[in-house]
Amino acid sequence: MMKKWSLLAVLLLAAAIPGRPAPADAQMLMNGAGATFPYPIYSKWFEEYIKVDPEVRFNYQSIGSGGGIRQISERTVDFGASDGPMTDDQLKKAPAELFHIPTVMGAVVATYNLPGNPQLSFTGDVLADIYLGKITKWSDARIKALNPSATLPDQSIVVVHRSDGSGTTYIWVDYLCKISPEWDKQVGRGTSVKWPVGLGGKGNEGVAGQVKNAPGSLGYVELAYAITNKLPAAKVKNQAGKFVEPTIESTTAAAAGAAKSMPSDFRVSLTNPPGDSAYPIASFTWLLVYKDQPNEAKGKNLVKFLWWAIHDGQKYPSTLLYAPLPAPVVKEIEAKIKQITYSGKPLLAAQ
Amino acid sequence: MAADSMAGVGAADRLSLPPQAISRRRAALGDRIYRACVLASVWLVLVLAAGLVAALCWESWEAIRAFGLRFLVTSHWDPVAGEFGALPFIYGTLLSSLLALLIAVPLSLGAAIFLAELAPAWIRPPVAFLIEMLAAVPSVVYGLWGIFVLVPWLRDWVQPALATTLGFLPLFQGPPYGIGMLAAGLILSIMVVPYITSVSREVLLAVPGSQREAALGLGATRWEATRIAVLRYGRSGLIGAILLGLGRALGETMAVTMVIGNRPEIAASLFAPGYTMASVLANEFTEATSDLYVSALVEIGLLLLVITVVVNGFARLLVWSVGGPARGGRE
Numbered sequence: 001m002m003k004k005w006s007l008l009a010v011l012l013l014a015a016a017i018p019g020r021p022a023p024a025d026a027q028m029l030m031n032g033a034g035a036t037f038p039y040p041i042y043s044k045w046f047e048e049y050i051k052v053d054p055e056v057r058f059n060y061q062s063i064g065s066g067g068g069i070r071q072i073s074e075r076t077v078d079f080g081a082s083d084g085p086m087t088d089d090q091l092k093k094a095p096a097e098l099f100h101i102p103t104v105m106g107a108v109v110a111t112y113n114l115p116g117n118p119q120l121s122f123t124g125d126v127l128a129d130i131y132l133g134k135i136t137k138w139s140d141a142r143i144k145a146l147n148p149s150a151t152l153p154d155q156s157i158v159v160v161h162r163s164d165g166s167g168t169t170y171i172w173v174d175y176l177c178k179i180s181p182e183w184d185k186q187v188g189r190g191t192s193v194k195w196p197v198g199l200g201g202k203g204n205e206g207v208a209g210q211v212k213n214a215p216g217s218l219g220y221v222e223l224a225y226a227i228t229n230k231l232p233a234a235k236v237k238n239q240a241g242k243f244v245e246p247t248i249e250s251t252t253a254a255a256a257g258a259a260k261s262m263p264s265d266f267r268v269s270l271t272n273p274p275g276d277s278a279y280p281i282a283s284f285t286w287l288l289v290y291k292d293q294p295n296e297a298k299g300k301n302l303v304k305f306l307w308w309a310i311h312d313g314q315k316y317p318s319t320l321l322y323a324p325l326p327a328p329v330v331k332e333i334e335a336k337i338k339q340i341t342y343s344g345k346p347l348l349a350a351q
Numbered sequence: 352m353a354a355d356s357m358a359g360v361g362a363a364d365r366l367s368l369p370p371q372a373i374s375r376r377r378a379a380l381g382d383r384i385y386r387a388c389v390l391a392s393v394w395l396v397l398v399l400a401a402g403l404v405a406a407l408c409w410e411s412w413e414a415i416r417a418f419g420l421r422f423l424v425t426s427h428w429d430p431v432a433g434e435f436g437a438l439p440f441i442y443g444t445l446l447s448s449l450l451a452l453l454i455a456v457p458l459s460l461g462a463a464i465f466l467a468e469l470a471p472a473w474i475r476p477p478v479a480f481l482i483e484m485l486a487a488v489p490s491v492v493y494g495l496w497g498i499f500v501l502v503p504w505l506r507d508w509v510q511p512a513l514a515t516t517l518g519f520l521p522l523f524q525g526p527p528y529g530i531g532m533l534a535a536g537l538i539l540s541i542m543v544v545p546y547i548t549s550v551s552r553e554v555l556l557a558v559p560g561s562q563r564e565a566a567l568g569l570g571a572t573r574w575e576a577t578r579i580a581v582l583r584y585g586r587s588g589l590i591g592a593i594l595l596g597l598g599r600a601l602g603e604t605m606a607v608t609m610v611i612g613n614r615p616e617i618a619a620s621l622f623a624p625g626y627t628m629a630s631v632l633a634n635e636f637t638e639a640t641s642d643l644y645v646s647a648l649v650e651i652g653l654l655l656l657v658i659t660v661v662v663n664g665f666a667r668l669l670v671w672s673v674g675g676p677a678r679g680g681r682e
Contacts, residue, residue: 036637064637066645090640158528163613163630165430165638188431191638199530199624200613202634209498209609210530214506 028301033061034068034081037167037222038285041104041322042081045313052308056301065167065191072098072288078298080288083167084191085267097291099336100266101306102284104314105323107223107251108171109233109281113211114138117232118150121243124179124236124272124280130157130218131176132183133197138216153216160210160219163200165191171283172220175271223251224321238280239272250279251323259328266336282323289340296342303347306337404656411650413643422650428615428631430639435647437654439615443532443625444658447607448600450536450621455543456593462544463551468577479552486545494609497538502529502610505537510622521619528612533621535611539603543596550595554588555581587670594666601659604629628655 032042039062046058063071065082072080073094085100110122126142129135135142139154162169170191177184187193201207204225211219211231223246226233235243244250257275262268272280287306293299310333314324325333338348408415414422418435425436462482466475506529513523558581566580567573582589604627612624613634628651639645 066636066638066640069640084640087640156526163608164634165636167638190431191640192430192635194427194429194431195614198614199528200626200634202608202613206498206609209495213498213503214528214530 028056028297030056030058030079030298030301030305031060031077032058032068032079032081032287033063033071033077034288035065035083035167035285036062037083037106038081038104038322041317041320044316044320045309048313048316049305049308052312053301053304056305058305064165066165068288072290075294078289078295079302081286082288083283083285084170085269085286086288099289099291099340100286101289101310101336102255102266102325102329102333103287103309104317105251105255105270105282105284105325106167106171107246107254107279107282107323108168108175108220109223109226109231109246110218110220110236111208111211111226111231111233112218113213113215113232115151115153115215118147119232119235120150121146121235121237124175127236128176128180128183131159131161131196131198132180132186133159155216158210158214158217159195159198160201160207160214160217161195161198162204162207162220163202164206166203167191167283167285168204168220168222169193171271171281174269174283175281178269178272223248223323227321236280238276238278239274240276240278242276244277244279246279246281248318248321248323250277251282252326254278254280254282255284255323255329256326259326259332262329262332264332264336266333291340292344293340293342293347296347299340299342299347303337303340306340307334307348310334310337404653407649407653407656411646411653414646414650417643418647422647423654426615426617430635430641430644433641433643435644437628437647437651439617440626440628440631440651441654441658442617443535443611444601444627444629444655447532447535447539447611447625447627448597450532451539451543451600452593452597454536454540455547455596458540459544459547459592459596460551460589462548463555464577464582466548466552467555468581469573479549482545482548484545485541486549490542490603490606491609493538493542494606497534497606497610501538502534505529505534509533514622522621525618525620525622527622528624530610530612530624531620531622532611532618532625535607535625535627536621538606538610539600542603542606543599546599547592547596550592551589554585554592557588558584587673590666590670590673594663597662597666598659601662602629602655604633608633628652628658 039060042060046060049056049058060081065084068080068082069086069090071077073090075095086094086098091098110127112120114120123146126135126146129142136156137154138152138157144152170189173183173187173193174189176187177189187196199210201210201219204221207219207221208225208229208231211217221231225231226246233246235245238244253275254270254273257273257278258268258270266284266286268284270282270284273282289302289306293302310325310330314330317324338346340347414435422435422437423441424438426438427434427436428439429435466479470478506527510523510527510529510533514527517523562580562584563576566576571579607627608630611626611630613626613630614624615626615631616623618625632648632652632655636645636648639648
């Protein structure tokens with residue numbers, strides 16, 4: 001009996017000894033909410049960041065970009081996350097100035113189901129007209145002109161799009177808006193739009209499932225999803241007139257191409273950027289943080305984490321098939337992070 | 352608690368009371384507590400329900416004010432332009448549920464009758480168990496099965512066959528995508544079959560044997576006895592079973608979303624894609640950014656609640672008119 005008790009006491013002591021210096025009260029919990037698209041890389045970062053600073057824990061809820069914007073605007077979280085930049089209207093409604101901090105990049109690819117799945121090339125014009133319902137057959141002269149060597153069946157194109165509101169959709173339609181004035185006028189951009197034609201699939205897997213199953217279909221999915229599932233992915237003509245294959249490198253190149261004309265608030269669309277090797281359907285995803293932090297300790301942790309994420313953290317995205325930020329953009333974000341303050345005093349310099 | 356208060360009464364009092372009175376007083380206090388507890392539970396449930404309705408109304412107020420009754424009768428759903436109309440979703444919800452019942456009711460009643468009336472005794476428990484197992488399959492699994500098995504089968508076999516034989520009806524026209532209203536109705540029917548079957552079976556088993564014996568004694572065949580003596584006797588319970596299935600079909604989200612095609616349009620053809628209220632909520636709520644958009648989605652949630660209540664109320668009326676309130680299937 002004595003033995004048992006002493007064993008228990010030893011165990012309790014062992015648990016109490018600060019071998020891992022993380023007593024519960026010293027830990028700081030940072031709450032965040034928002035986009036689902038970057039959730040895998042964010043949770044990887046939060047896990048890795050424990051090694052950098054064991055005092056900080058993150059609680060991130062991937063409730064969607066809309067939820068992220070709402071929650072940071074209501075100050076119920078310490079940081080928000082969004083796949084689409086906040087509108088001027090939304091920024092005005094927020095109680096204080098918000099910063100958009102780009103973290104990683106994603107791209108959207110056109111995937112299809114044709115006999116033998118030849119490598120296809122598209123221009124934005126043709127993609128827009130297919131999604132507008134103006135090109136309805138695979139054998140259309142305009143598709144043939146872009147793909148002279150491919151055998152294209154005389155079959156209707158089954159257009160597939162996302163049915164759920166999604167950052168992926170935002171990037172896709174943002175690109176179509178830039179290329180096609182008609183799309184811009186008739187449909188516009190948003191996380192969900194009124195699709196002129198097509199079937200809706202829920203999530204990347206829903207779209208990919210429908211494309212895989214229906215011969216003659218064309219849909220769009222995230223780059224990461226297309227790579228892991230080895231889906232055929234079309235080359236798309238970029239602003240420089242080159243047909244570019246969607247890869248992690250060509251996605252990063254899209255941001256590099258846009259770096260020169262980057263607006264200071266980073267609320268920029270990267271679709272159809274300049275640059276020979278830039279894949280044209282790409283975008284940042286952002287963390288949303290207040291310029292003036294309401295809590296000094298939390299603010300310090302937040303800027304430290306952001307700094308780490310855009311530097312050391314950038315070695316993780318490509319393993320999870322996100323595109324890392326290009327160096328010139330990282331430089332610009334550094335300047336932005338330095339502007340984050342607590343009651344007027346910059347937080348990063350104060351460390 | 353009861354013993355404490357009894358101690359306070361005093362020994363003299365206690366001695367002067369007959370033993371039955373003591374136990375009655377104790378019981379009265381216990382009963383009061385019991386009554387208070389269950390009353391509190393029922394109030395809590397009612398308050399929760401009222402709170403739910405109030406929250407939905409509050410959150411959807413902006414859309415109600417912006418669109419009024421137009422929300423119910425227009426088919427525009429354009430988040431970019433901020434125009435919202437719920438008609439295609441209401442239509443899709445009702446049509447897909449109706450289709451599901453059309454397919455599931457004969458199937459389920461047939462299975463229930465077989466299991467309750469005709470099947471050899473040894474076969475009943477395993478078959479009933481297997482049918483009830485269907486109810487335990489998560490709906491996302493039905494959805495995946497729908498995408499990968501049901502939809503290709505519909506597209507390659509069923510829809511071309513329907514188009515050539517019944518293609519003159521507007522119901523069976525248009526390109527055979529596989530995905531669409533027909534797929535949604537079919538998958539819903541498979542999902543509600545276990546509910547209707549197992550409740551119907553219980554109802555039929557509760558019909559007294561004397562009913563059957565009387566009918567058979569009068570010279571009825573097996574089918575006549577089932578029809579006249581058993582089904583008639585249990586009809587209010589059977590309607591209840593069907594309504595349980597309908598409730599499930601109206602609210603089902605995931606599996607339907609995966610096969611219905613998610614297109615907010617009212618089409619005559621069952622081959623065409625459609626949309627349901629539950630699906631649009633699941634699809635668009637997370638990424639809805641503008642206030643009006645969120646508000647319109649909440650209003651759809653409110654409408655779904657109203658439709659469910661109306662359908663249930665209608666069902667109650669039906670049960671009453673058929674069997675009278677006191678005569679459930681089990682009596």
